[in-house]
Amino acid sequence: MSDAASPHGAHASPTRCENCDTTLQGEFCHQCGQSIHNPIRHAAHAVEEFFEAFWHLDGRLWRTLRDLASPGRTAINYLAGHRQRYIAPLRLFVVLSVLTFFIGAATMHFDDATVSTDGIDTIAAATTVAEVEKARDELVAEIEQARVEAGNTPGVDPALIAAEVRIRGVAANRIVELGGDPGANGTAAAETSKSEPWRKGLQFNMLGHHGVWDPETNPLVVSWWPDFANAWLNRKAGNIDRNMESEAFASADFWVQGMMASAPTALFLLVPVFALLLKIFYLFTRRLYLEHLVVALYSHAFLLLALTALFLLSLLGGWLATAPVWIGIVIATASAAMMVWMPVYLLLMQKRVYQQGWWLTVPKYLAIGMVYFMMLLFATIIAFLARLAGG
Structure with a gap:
């Protein structure tokens, strides 16, 4: 032996x-x-190997991040055969997609602070319908003023939307308790039962379903599906319905956290599609599909890094909310600059990688960007609905 x-x-x-x-x-x-x-058998060598592997990775990580700062450099070098110096694009994308949206979920919170607790308490303590309506209208007016001051178009800011929904829902419930009729100024929920104070019910009109969904009297049925598939579909619809009944559903934070959790799934599904779009629009460059996939992965890696920076800047802005005004201006300027740089970076990357004239690059860039953005938005919403249907 x-x-x-x-x-x-x-x-x-x-x-x-x-x-x-x-x-x-x-x-x-x-x-x-x-x-x-x-x-x-060699504990000391195990520790040595750990740090050796870490510093080796750190060297490649530093080179990858450094070259990602220059539009297209990482993808061009990788496709030219300089692969050892960089982290593989798929590995980098997977790690960053998880890390970015983890940071986003941890830093981006809307606690509906726009609605003051005192205002809600005033509505709840009102003894007449007139008092409820007065308190409601005053709070809604405050939200409208906040929207104007922030320069937001009505219906865009999720925190303000959630705040208004909450106010109208509480007011409608209180009016019903006092024996009044919420009327047109109440919520959509005011026209339904007290247990459903802000919505009329789940409907699937786009799927050929008519009226309010009900698992017994008006289920969702796809005619060409087998019975077990329709039963599964209605169980999922029931999950969505129960989640929509919860108070959390009307919260902006619920939507933000849901989208943060759904975005990685949408990206995983659509990055190959983005590479396919590049293949179609640059068909005559005779590049292989996997070459376009490398470009897609590194471009998404940059976007994820930029999003991470925006999330961290937002967190920093929250921490320094009481700091001098100029610090807030610096943070806001950095965030705005990053948001402007992101589309410019992608345009420059596309120009440098494929080396076509601006007259060809710009139309292709706009077309690919428009199609991909709509697909990404749709995929994120579908992933979000899948989470709602999950339980």
């Missing part, structure tokens, strides 16, 4: 590879590449 196989010879250097039994001629097997050092 060799020393390598003997527990008593744990610290002796083996003469044959423990993996493939090839005669060793150095510290690494020339056949399979395994090191002669066994990390199970």
Whole structure:
């Protein structure tokens, strides 16, 4: 029995590879590449290997991030054969997609602070319908003023939308409790039961379904599906219906967190589609599909890094909310500059990688961007609905 196989010879250097039994001629097997050092038996070497692997990765990570700062450089070099210096594009994309939206979910929160607790308490404590309507109208007016001051178009800011929904819902419930009629100024929920104060019910009109969904009296049925598939579909519809009944559904934070959780799934599905769009629009460049996929992965890696920076700037702005005004201006300027740089970066990357004239690059860039944005938005919404239907 060799020393390598003997527990008593744990610290002796083996003469044959423990993996493939090839005669060793150095510290690494020339056949399979395994090191002669066994990390199970050599704790100090295990620690050494950990830090060696970390610094090796760190070197590639630094070069990858550095070259990503220059539009197209990483993709051009990788396609030219300089692969060892960079983190593989798929690995980089997977890690960044998880990291970015984890940071986004941790930093982006809307706690509906626009609605003051005192205002809600005033509505709840009102003893007449007139008092409820007065308090409601005053709070809604405050939201409209906040929207004007922020320069937001009505119906765009999710925090303000959620705040208004909450106010109208609480007011409508209180009016019903007082025996009044919420009327047209109440919520959509005011026309339904108290248990559903803000919505009329789940409908699937686009799927050929008519009226309010009900699992017994008006289920969702796809005529060409088997019964078990329609039963599954209605179970999912029931999950969506229950989630929509919860108070959290009217919260902006619920939507933001849901979208953050759904975005990685949408990206995983659509990055190959983005590469296909590049293949179609640059068909005559005779590049392979996988070359376009490399371009797609590195471009998305940059976008994820930029989004991470925006999330962190938003978090920093929250931490420094009481700091001098000029700090807030610097953070806002940096965020705006990043948002402007993102589309410009992608345009420059496309121009440098494919090396076509501006008269060809710009129309292709706009067409690809428009199609892809709509597909990404649709995929994110579908992923979000899938999460709602999950339970």
